[in-house]
Amino acid sequence: MAQTYIEKIAGKFAVGIGKGEVVRSGDFISVRPAYVMTHDNTGAVIPKFQSIGANKLADPRQVVITLDHDIQNESEKNLRKYKTIEEFAHSMGADFYPAGRGIGHQIMCEEGYVWPGTMVVASDSHSNMYGGLGCLGTPVVRTDAAALWATGRTWWQVPPVARVELRGKLRPGVTGKDVIITLCGYFNNDEVLNHAVEFTGDGIIHLPVDQRLTISNMTTEWGALAGVFSVDEVTIDWLKRRAMGNNSHPRLNDSRINRLLNEINDLTADPTATYAKELMLDMSTVEPYVSGPDSVKLMKPVSAFRKDTVKIDKAYLVSCVNSRTEDIREAASVVKGKKVVDHVKFYIAAASSKVQQESEESGDWNSLLDAGAIPLPPGCGPCIGLGTGLLEDGEVGISATNRNFKGRMGSRNASAYLASPAVVAASAISGKIDYPWQGETLKLEGYCREGERSKESPSAVKIIDGFPEVIEGELIFCHQDNLNTDGIYPGKYTYRDDFTPDRQAEVVMENYDPEFGKLAEKGDILVGGFNFGTGSSREQAATALKYRGIRLVIAGSLNETYKRNTLNNGFFAIEVPDLVRDLKKKFGADKPTVRTGIRAKIDFKNSYIEAIGLKYSISPVGTAAQELIVAGGLEEWVKNIQRA
Numbered sequence: 001m002a003q004t005y006i007e008k009i010a011g012k013f014a015v016g017i018g019k020g021e022v023v024r025s026g027d028f029i030s031v032r033p034a035y036v037m038t039h040d041n042t043g044a045v046i047p048k049f050q051s052i053g054a055n056k057l058a059d060p061r062q063v064v065i066t067l068d069h070d071i072q073n074e075s076e077k078n079l080r081k082y083k084t085i086e087e088f089a090h091s092m093g094a095d096f097y098p099a100g101r102g103i104g105h106q107i108m109c110e111e112g113y114v115w116p117g118t119m120v121v122a123s124d125s126h127s128n129m130y131g132g133l134g135c136l137g138t139p140v141v142r143t144d145a146a147a148l149w150a151t152g153r154t155w156w157q158v159p160p161v162a163r164v165e166l167r168g169k170l171r172p173g174v175t176g177k178d179v180i181i182t183l184c185g186y187f188n189n190d191e192v193l194n195h196a197v198e199f200t201g202d203g204i205i206h207l208p209v210d211q212r213l214t215i216s217n218m219t220t221e222w223g224a225l226a227g228v229f230s231v232d233e234v235t236i237d238w239l240k241r242r243a244m245g246n247n248s249h250p251r252l253n254d255s256r257i258n259r260l261l262n263e264i265n266d267l268t269a270d271p272t273a274t275y276a277k278e279l280m281l282d283m284s285t286v287e288p289y290v291s292g293p294d295s296v297k298l299m300k301p302v303s304a305f306r307k308d309t310v311k312i313d314k315a316y317l318v319s320c321v322n323s324r325t326e327d328i329r330e331a332a333s334v335v336k337g338k339k340v341v342d343h344v345k346f347y348i349a350a351a352s353s354k355v356q357q358e359s360e361e362s363g364d365w366n367s368l369l370d371a372g373a374i375p376l377p378p379g380c381g382p383c384i385g386l387g388t389g390l391l392e393d394g395e396v397g398i399s400a401t402n403r404n405f406k407g408r409m410g411s412r413n414a415s416a417y418l419a420s421p422a423v424v425a426a427s428a429i430s431g432k433i434d435y436p437w438q439g440e441t442l443k444l445e446g447y448c449r450e451g452e453r454s455k456e457s458p459s460a461v462k463i464i465d466g467f468p469e470v471i472e473g474e475l476i477f478c479h480q481d482n483l484n485t486d487g488i489y490p491g492k493y494t495y496r497d498d499f500t501p502d503r504q505a506e507v508v509m510e511n512y513d514p515e516f517g518k519l520a521e522k523g524d525i526l527v528g529g530f531n532f533g534t535g536s537s538r539e540q541a542a543t544a545l546k547y548r549g550i551r552l553v554i555a556g557s558l559n560e561t562y563k564r565n566t567l568n569n570g571f572f573a574i575e576v577p578d579l580v581r582d583l584k585k586k587f588g589a590d591k592p593t594v595r596t597g598i599r600a601k602i603d604f605k606n607s608y609i610e611a612i613g614l615k616y617s618i619s620p621v622g623t624a625a626q627e628l629i630v631a632g633g634l635e636e637w638v639k640n641i642q643r644a
Contacts, residue, residue, distance in 0.1 A: 002270035004161040005228060006196045009136040013119040015153050025160045025276065032153040035062055035113045037122035038145050039104045040069040042085045043497050045123065048146035052638050058152035060093035064113055066104035067097065070495055071379040072387030081497070102352025102378045103320040105129045109213065110242065110354055112251030116231040116260060117267045121148070125537040125561060126320055126402065128220045131199075131228035132213030134235055134267055138196070138226045139561050141539045143568040143634045150638055159225050159560065160276035162192045163269075163451070165201035168284035173437045175330070176211025177322055177400065177420035180218040181289045182444065183281060185299030190531055191277060191448045193223035194560040198269060200230055203283045209238040210326040217321040218402045221296045223531060225560050231267040236260070275451035282445035288437050290398070292417035294406045297482075301441060302423055305433040310417075314391060315346040315428035316399035316409075317368075318376060319383040322421050323351040325358045327400065331425035332364035340372035341431035347389045349376035371429070382409050385491045391416060398433055400424045405484050405535060407511055408491065463605050466630040471602045473525040473551045475611065477583050477594045480512065483528055484535030485562065487512035488545070494538050501547040508544035513592035520593075522549030525600055527583055529555065532573075533562025539569060546571040552602075554609070556580035567625055570633035574602075576609055579616045586612070 001022045003011070011023035015030040023029060038045050042065050057063055067082055082099060089096035097107050105126055108114045116134035121127060123145040130137025144154045166179070197219055204212070212229045219227030229235070239257050247253045288302045317323060317331050328350065340346045348368050350356035356378055359365040369375065374389070381387035383401040390410030391397045397409060397416050404416035417433060426435040463469050480487070490511045493499055509516035520526075526545060532555035533541060542565040545553065553566065553573040566573040587594045600611035602618070609616045631637040 002272040002274070004273045004275065005198050005230070005267070005269040006136060006161045006226065007158060008266075008269070009117060009119050010156070010158050012117070023158060025158050027158045029156055029158065030153050031119065031156045033062070033121045033148070034115070034118040035064055035108070035120045036140065036145055036148045037064040037066060037104050037108055037113070037120070037124070037127070039066050039124060040495055041123055041142055042088070043081045045142045045145045045149070046085070046088055048143055048635060049149050052146060052150050052635050053642060054150035057092045057094060057149050062152060063092070063094035063149060064104075064108065065089045065094050065096045066101065066107055067099040068103045068379045069384055070386050071099040071377055072381055099379065100353060100377055102350070102354065103380060105217070105320045106324070106351040106355065109133060110352060112242070112249065112256075115251070116235055117263060123537065125220050125535070126217050128224065128227050129213050129217035129320060131216035131219070131226055132209055133238070134229055134231035136196075136226055136228055137216070139537045141537050141561065141565045141568055143539065144564070147634050147638045151641065154634070159194055159196045162195040162197050162224070162277035162279060163275040164197050164199050165278070165280040166199055166203035166207070167201050167280060167282045168203050169206045170283050170286060171439050173422065173439065174286055174288060175420045175422070176207055176214040178286050178289050179281070179283060180215045180222070181291045181296070181299055181418060182286050184218065184222045184296040185289065185291060186281070186444055186446060187222075187279060187448055188297040190223055190557065191279065192219070193531055193557055195224050195276060196226040196228065197224045198228055198230070201280075204229060205232060205234060207234070208326065209234060210324045213324070214321050218296075221402055223534065223559070231264060236264075277448060278451050279448045280446050285442040285445045287439055287441060288420060288423055288435050290417050290419045290423065290433055292404045293415040294404055296404065296418065302419070302433065302435045302437060303441060310433045311396065312344060312398050312427055312432060313395040314389060314397040315344055315424050316382055316389070316397060316401060317373075317421055317424055318347060318349040318381055318399070319401040320351060320380075321402040322400035323349060323355065325355050327421040328355070328359045328368070329362065329364045331421040332367040334422050334425040335371035335373075335429055336367045338371055338429045340428045344428050344431050345389060346371075346373045346425075346428035347376055347382060348373045349381060350378045353378050373428075385409055398424050398427045403535070405486050408486055412511065464626045464630060467604070467626040469603065469605045471525075471551055471604075472599060473523050474521075475527050475583070475596045475598045475600050476520055476524045477527045477587055477596050478509070478512065478516075478592060479529055479584055479587065479589045480592065481529035481556070482531045482534055483512060485533060485538050485541040486535055488533065488541040489538060491536070491538075494536075494540065499540075501543070504540055504544040505547040508548050509593075516593050519595055520548055520550065524550055525552060525554060526550045527554045527580060529580060529584075530557045530577070531559060532557070533559040533565075535559070537561050537565070539565040542566045542571050543569050554579065567628045568634040570629055570631070570636075572629055574618055574621070576616050576618055579609060579611060582612060582614070
């Protein structure tokens with residue numbers, strides 16, 4: 001039976017698959033990924049791991065720990081946290097990279113953990129980046145990470161797969177960042193939401209690996225769970241350059257590359273594989289674009305910004321998506337011999353210490369410093385709203401990062417735009433969004449169409465002991481589409497590991513609607529819009545609602561990572577698009593939160609919801625999901641497995 005590349009990799013890393021059994025999209029499987037990476041959130045994973053009753057890692061070689069998010073914070077509390085994480089990693093025999101070594105995703109690629117044809121997960125939403133090297137990179141959450149530490153495996157539902165054909169060749173001055181900004185802004189109706197994306201087409205041979213990593217990284221913002229490129233000679237050449245004939249490296253070495261060459265024919269989809277969606281973008285029609293403000297679904301060519309002056313206050317060349325050697329070189333070529341305008345602060349941070357060293361040796365780093373750029377240490381920072389250089393009230397920033405959600409990089413009263421490193425650098429020099437690109441503006445060429453995969457009829461639902469056949473409650477309606485995890489649970493609380501359940505309940509939905517806490521009551525059923533829970537992988541966006549007493553979440557569609565967080569924490573979220581549309585018609589969008597006065601009945605046995613005098617079908621809630629709810633989440637499920 002023909003398979004997509006995603007299905008092949010999932011089957012390769014599945015546990016308990018019978019002989020001749022083929023993994024398909026939609027299957028719930030147990031997986032044993034090659035590696036699992038955690039970063040600063042290791043501080044929150046450790047107590048979860050310990051609460052499971054585990055005292056050693058199931059496979060120390062599977063676990064990678066990096067410190068990268070809050071590295072500018074030198075408070076006694078944070079340094080103590082970092083020391084605890086380092087001591088834990090060493091005591092358990094896990095691979096550890098200290099603060100200053102770089103962003104975890106970059107380290108995973110530089111150090112050969114990310115490998116074509118493998119599955120690698122991380123407790124961070126931008127693990128999609130690994131797809132630039134032909135690896136199935138996908139996010140897990142902290143509870144998953146603890147389960148992986150303890151057992152070596154976790155659960156995964158194979159998502160629907162979309163095929164994205166990239167045709168043609170980029171024109172000079174246009175980059176991979178422009179491609180992903182175009183994909184997010186041109187196909188901006190959730191075409192690939194909760195899908196895994198396979199990039200193919202005659203255009204990918206012209207994309208260097210660094211640009212593929214950028215595109216894969218931002219498939220997260222596009223709504224996808226993974227964005228994986230085909231493996232070709234460009235991939236192999238990148239690995240060879242990193243190995244440089246070195247056979248002493250445990251992962252990135254010539255012997256392993258030679259074995260990969262023998263497997264390369266298998267690192268592709270079957271010719272007759274079918275897809276849930278098929279999209280095409282002609283890259284020769286792409287030009288430098290700017291995304292925003294405050295949304296990746298909005299974009300305009302930089303030429304339009306040159307006509308309509310948008311003054312900026314801050315510019316950023318930081319983050320895992322666009323701070324590699326090639327990106328720094330691109331920015332340096334723009335600013336060389338020029339100066340950052342007086343009213344702009346231009347912040348730069350390399351993706352890793354190796355990247356910074358390479359850029360210093362080439363002279364690119366010093367070109368940026370000579371122009372007036374402000375250096376930050378290799379790691380995260382402004383992108384996540386931490387450290388130096390955050391946007392303040394009324395400011396406008398342009399950034400080569402991956403997210404421009406309102407409030408993400410500082411004040412909610414600021415505006416954030418995204419662009420390529422070259423556009424960011426040119427804007428820092430001009431003091432406004434700018435880039436002297438001389439190419440012709442062409443009409444974008446692309447399409448999206450439904451694939452050929454047939455829809456299977458759901459099987460009858462068996463309700464296990466302890467799982468309710470029926471749930472009832474009043475609907476509280478939050479109409480907003482694309483409500484991100486920053487809106488549900490503000491980022492400034494994310495790394496406060498001592499934040500109690502009661503405190504989480506108090507601040508839930510604070511960024512979305514400050515009045516939510518006064519309106520919501522225990523036992524309510526929250527109905528959200530479409531793409532609910534998009535954004536970062538913080539699980540508090542699920543637990544805070546649970547602690548507030550919300551029975552479950554209904555949405556038009558759910559971000560898959562958010563859905564995973566709910567199940568892993570014994571909470572629940574389901575998709576009922578028709579109900580959401582009807583509530584939007586009935587209540588409109590004047591108020592962010594409405595107590596509807598509507599009592600709903602959810603029948604899990606017969607797979608429907610009764611509300612507003614109507615019946616709405618829901619997808620059957622299978623045994624795997626029921627077991628997690630009954631156990632109270634993945635931690636207790638793991639404990640039950642260990643006791644058995």
